[in-house]
Amino acid sequence: MSPGMRIRLALICLGVFPGVIAAQRRVDERHPISPDASIRLTLVVPMATVRVIGWDRDTLSITGTIGNDDRFDGGLLASRQGAKFYVESQKAFKEKKPAASKPVSLELRVPARSRLWIKGGGADVDIRDVTGSLDVSIVGGRIRVAGTPREVNAEAMDGNIEIVGTIPWLRAKSAAGAVTLNGGGDDVALSSVSGNVVVDEGSITRGRFETVTGDIRYRGTTPRDGSLTFDSHSGAVELLFSPKAQANFDFTTISGSISNEISSARAIAGKDMRRRELGLTLGGGGARIVARTFKGGITLRPR
Amino acid sequence: MKHLTEEQLNDLADDAIPARVGPEHERHIAECLTCRAEIARIRSLAKRIGALPLSIQPPAETWPMISARIRNSAPIPDQERSVLSRRPPAWSWLAAAAVLLVVVSSAVTTLVVRRPDVEVPATVASRPATDNDRNLAALSSREEGFRNTADELWAAVNARRDQLSPETIATVERSIKLIDAAILEAREALASDPNNAVIADMLAARYERKVDLLKRATELLPQS
Numbered sequence: 039m040s041p042g043m044r045i046r047l048a049l050i051c052l053g054v055f056p057g058v059i060a061a062q063r064r065v066d067e068r069h070p071i072s073p074d075a076s077i078r079l080t081l082v083v084p085m086a087t088v089r090v091i092g093w094d095r096d097t098l099s100i101t102g103t104i105g106n107d108d109r110f111d112g113g114l115l116a117s118r119q120g121a122k123f124y125v126e127s128q129k130a131f132k133e134k135k136p137a138a139s140k141p142v143s144l145e146l147r148v149p150a151r152s153r154l155w156i157k158g159g160g161a162d163v164d165i166r167d168v169t170g171s172l173d174v175s176i177v178g179g180r181i182r183v184a185g186t187p188r189e190v191n192a193e194a195m196d197g198n199i200e201i202v203g204t205i206p207w208l209r210a211k212s213a214a215g216a217v218t219l220n221g222g223g224d225d226v227a228l229s230s231v232s233g234n235v236v237v238d239e240g241s242i243t244r245g246r247f248e249t250v251t252g253d254i255r256y257r258g259t260t261p262r263d264g265s266l267t268f269d270s271h272s273g274a275v276e277l278l279f280s281p282k283a284q285a286n287f288d289f290t291t292i293s294g295s296i297s298n299e300i301s302s303a304r305a306i307a308g309k310d311m312r313r314r315e316l317g318l319t320l321g322g323g324g325a326r327i328v329a330r331t332f333k334g335g336i337t338l339r340p341r
Numbered sequence: 342m343k344h345l346t347e348e349q350l351n352d353l354a355d356d357a358i359p360a361r362v363g364p365e366h367e368r369h370i371a372e373c374l375t376c377r378a379e380i381a382r383i384r385s386l387a388k389r390i391g392a393l394p395l396s397i398q399p400p401a402e403t404w405p406m407i408s409a410r411i412r413n414s415a416p417i418p419d420q421e422r423s424v425l426s427r428r429p430p431a432w433s434w435l436a437a438a439a440v441l442l443v444v445v446s447s448a449v450t451t452l453v454v455r456r457p458d459v460e461v462p463a464t465v466a467s468r469p470a471t472d473n474d475r476n477l478a479a480l481s482s483r484e485e486g487f488r489n490t491a492d493e494l495w496a497a498v499n500a501r502r503d504q505l506s507p508e509t510i511a512t513v514e515r516s517i518k519l520i521d522a523a524i525l526e527a528r529e530a531l532a533s534d535p536n537n538a539v540i541a542d543m544l545a546a547r548y549e550r551k552v553d554l555l556k557r558a559t560e561l562l563p564q565s
Contacts, residue, residue: 082563084506159506177509177561193557196512213516213554231516231554250516250523250550269546271523290539292530312534332527332543 062103062141065110071098072118073149074170080124081158083108085179086142088161092150092168092185102144161197180215198233204240222258234273242266249273253334257341260285262324271332278341284324287338289316295335345369345376354383374532378481480531480541487548494555501562513558520551 071077073096079088083105104110104125112123125142148154151170156163161176166184174181178196189207192199198215201208205223216233219226222240229235229248234255237247241259245266248254254268257278264285268275279285281300289296289305296305296316305316318338329336345353345366353370370376495517502510527544531537 159509175557175560177506177512195509195557195561211553211557213557214512229550231519231550248546248550250519250547269543271526271543271547292537292540292543308539312530312537313539330539330543332523332530332540 063106065100065102065104065144067098067100069098069114069121070096070118071114071121071149071152072096074151074153075118075149076120076153076155077146077148078120078122078155079144079146079157080122080126081142081156081161082124082126083142083159084127085160086125086144086158086162088143088156088158088163089145090154090156090163090165090168091145091147092152092166092170093147094150095147096149097147098149099147100144103141104144105141108142181210216252259283260325260327264325264327266325266327268327268329268336269331270334273331273334275329275331275334275336276339277327277329277337278339279320279327281340282321284321285319285327286323286325287316287318287320288326288328289318289336289338290314290330291332291334291336293333294331297335297337299337299339344373345379350376350379350383354380374528375481375484377532378478378484382478382481480535480544483545484548487545487552490552491548491555494552494559498555498558498562504563505558505561509558509561513554516554517551520547520554523547524551 075098077098081088098114098121100123105127107127109126110123111126112121114121125144127142148168149170150168152168153171153173154165154168155173156175158176158179160178162179162182163174163176164182165172165174165187168185168187170187171189172183172187173191174183175193176197177194179194180198180200181192181194182200182202183190183192183205184202186203187205190201190205190210192201192210194212194215196214197212199210199212199217201210201219201221203221205221206225208219208223208226208228210217210219210227211229212233213231214233215230216236217228217230218234218236218238219228220238220240222242223245224243226242226245227248228237228246230252231250232252233249234252235247235249236254237245237256237258239258241261241264243261243264245260245264247256247266247268249270251272252270253273253276254270255276255278256266256268259280260266260283262284268277277287279300290308290313292313294314296314298304298316298318301318301320303316303318305314307313308315316336316338349366353366370380498505498510498513505513524544524547527540527547531540531544534540
């Protein structure tokens with residue numbers, strides 16, 4: 039018997055698992071819809087798992103399970119240009135009790151070019167293969183986007199945001215969660231208050247990366263006309279660039295340190311003697327890369 | 342931290358130091374960038390007021406120029422008169438200018454004589470406003486805008502905090518504390534180096550982050 043089976047059997051013996059099963063009901067909806075429709079999903083539940091997959095069909099499919107007391111409602115515009123659905127569990131919110139499990143679990147299959155809007159309390163939102171636009175906002179949980187949507191706006195309060203792919207226009211912000219981009223984009227802004235901001239691989243043309251206490255790590259490239267700005271109050275800023283990069287680096291820290299491991303240039307005291315600065319040109323110059331911290335360290339390393 | 346009242350700030354700006362400003366206020370001033378900036382702003386304002394003429398006369402050539410234009414203007418055809426009569430006549434501009442002059446003069450006079458018991462000391466009038474004063478005053482004005490917005494947003498969240506989960510409120514409060522600590526550090530650094538544009542930019546960026554976070558928190562509130 040597998041460990042999962044054993045756990046389920048134990049839960050059944052304790053009378054827990056049947057309760058969960060009994061408290062759930064199925065959702066199964068299919069609607070013909072415009073290929074670039076605007077689809078909105080609102081989750082007024084403590085915790086949900088939502089999986090969204092873009093496909094090459096003019097059909098919106100919603101399947102999954104919701105709590106027995108939850109309300110699932112919504113519909114389509116007559117023009118089929120838009121759809122709006124919501125799952126609501128007022129009871130849980132009024133009682134302010136965190137869910138013991140994740141009874142809401144939905145899978146949406148949407149036309150790839152859809153414009154998707156999802157708002158939820160606690161939710162794990164996983165989106166892939168959507169090429170339209172995404173606007174996702176959650177409180178806790180996680181947002182994960184994989185693919186090449188033309189624009190993404192992802193916001194979380196406590197949750198992590200993970201983007202995999204090259205996205206022309208990307209905005210992602212969290213308060214306490216980490217924001218990670220594995221890919222690139224033309225116009226990118228990532229921020230967090232205490233979470234880390236990480237860019238791994240990919241090329242970004244215009245980027246702004248900001249934290250208050252979280253660290254920032256950039257391991258990517260930027261074209262010669264690119265412009266990247268890194269700003270942290272007390273987090274460390276670590277930049278990994280090829281020594282062959284064509285870029286002008288401009289680093290400033292008020293009371294932190296600046297470390298350059300890519301050339302022999304060293305930071306000097308600024309004009310007002312209150313800050314340290316490092317100006318550095320690689321490959322004849324080009325992209326403008328600015329990093330500044332109040333007291334976090336700035337490190338430039340070869341990749 | 343309780344900021345000084347407007348009267349106390351004015352007293353300090355005037356270098357009058359009357360009895361209502363005690364040692365505890367002086368200690369506060371030594372630590373508070375906002376109050377120091379406000380004092381700098383008041384001093385700068387007093388200097389500008391001192392530099393104003395007692396009355397403002399229109400340039401000597403103004404009236405002949407206007408009257409000549411009235412005389413030279415072509416007669417208005419009857420069919421256009423009804424439409425054009427809705428426009429204010431030339432003399433009304435003069436009247437408006439006169440009213441404006443009176444209002445401005447009155448405002449300036451009010452500012453100068455607002456507190457007749459305290460004279461603007463000659464030292465204030467003759468003290469040139471430094472770059473520090475100007476920077477602090479500009480920053481103070483910017484800060485005030487950010488603070489007001491943040492206060493309003495926080496009040497909106499607080500008023501309906503029971504509609505957000507305790508975890509969300511805790512996250513917002515924790516994040517605000519971190520941002521406030523960063524703001525405080527940047528402000529303290531700026532107090533000792535008011536011309537440091539990098540710190541000023543950092544301070545503004547932290548305020549922007551705070552406002553953005555609170556705005557997002559209000560957006561999480563259920564639509565009423």
